[in-house]
Amino acid sequence: DTGVSQNPRHKITKRGQNVTFRCDPISEHNRLYWYRQTLGQGPEFLTYFQNEAQLEKSRLLSDRFSAERPKGSFSTLEIQRTEQGDSAMYLCASSPPGHLNEKLFFGSGTQLSVL
Amino acid sequence: SQKIEQNSEALNIQEGKTATLTCNYTNYSPAYLQWYRQDPGRGPVFLLLIRENEKEKRKERLKVTFDTTLKQSLFHITASQPADSATYLCAPSRGRLTDKLIFGTGTRLQVFP
Numbered sequence: 001d002t003g004v005s006q007n008p009r010h011k012i013t014k015r016g017q018n019v020t021f022r023c024d025p026i027s028e029h030n031r032l033y034w035y036r037q038t039l040g041q042g043p044e045f046l047t048y049f050q051n052e053a054q055l056e057k058s059r060l061l062s063d064r065f066s067a068e069r070p071k072g073s074f075s076t077l078e079i080q081r082t083e084q085g086d087s088a089m090y091l092c093a094s095s096p097p098g099h100l101n102e103k104l105f106f107g108s109g110t111q112l113s114v115l
Numbered sequence: 116s117q118k119i120e121q122n123s124e125a126l127n128i129q130e131g132k133t134a135t136l137t138c139n140y141t142n143y144s145p146a147y148l149q150w151y152r153q154d155p156g157r158g159p160v161f162l163l164l165i166r167e168n169e170k171e172k173r174k175e176r177l178k179v180t181f182d183t184t185l186k187q188s189l190f191h192i193t194a195s196q197p198a199d200s201a202t203y204l205c206a207p208s209r210g211r212l213t214d215k216l217i218f219g220t221g222t223r224l225q226v227f228p
Binding site: 004033035040041042043044045048056058091093102103104105106107108109111 | 119121123147149151156157158159160161164204206208210215216217218219220221
């Protein structure tokens with residue numbers, strides 16, 4: 001049973017650089033979520049896909065953030081012109097068809113450090 | 116705006132005792148509420164889901180209650196073990212298509228021998 005896979009696990013970048021993270025959900029999970037988490041806080045919703053359609057995007061997500069799920073399988077999250085405030089753990093989760101928002105399966109996250 | 120409150124201070128208890136964690140929410144009418152466990156450097160792991168028409172739910176040493184009048188959920192771990200040490204997150208949800216799962220800040224539990 002392969003869980004949600006995220007790559008890379010860690011990313012260190014300089015301010016102003018672009019970064020891209022990848023998430024491979026559990027196969028047959030049609031819903032995919034991106035969250036961001038900083039130390040001492042709970043995961044904060046960023047965006048959500050059902051199959052390839054991006055159904056919701058947080059108002060907290062600036063124009064520098066973009067996410068895609070082109071074939072309804074894996075997803076990428078890109079941050080352009082990174083800022084130090086972008087430093088956080090970026091979590092991906094997936095869930096199977098059925099009731100919305102139930103039982104999210106999370107990956108181990110990508111820890112981003114912007115210097 | 117919707118608000119979810121969990122004890123921000125860590126809960127320290129002795130092995131064998133019952134740990135009780137609290138989740139309070141305001142400006143919100145969830146259809147169900149979930150509890151997750153998160154270990155350092157890892158993603159949250161789903162533990163239990165309780166629906167609004169359920170007062171209590173159990174799974175092995177875990178018990179969750181849901182009081183929609185008090186707008187509160189309690190999460191109990193009986194006969195706690197050091198391996199239960201982690202951060203526990205609650206996440207109420209209305210389950211609507213336009214809804215997103217919002218998490219509380221989590222409570223860190225430390226069980227010492």
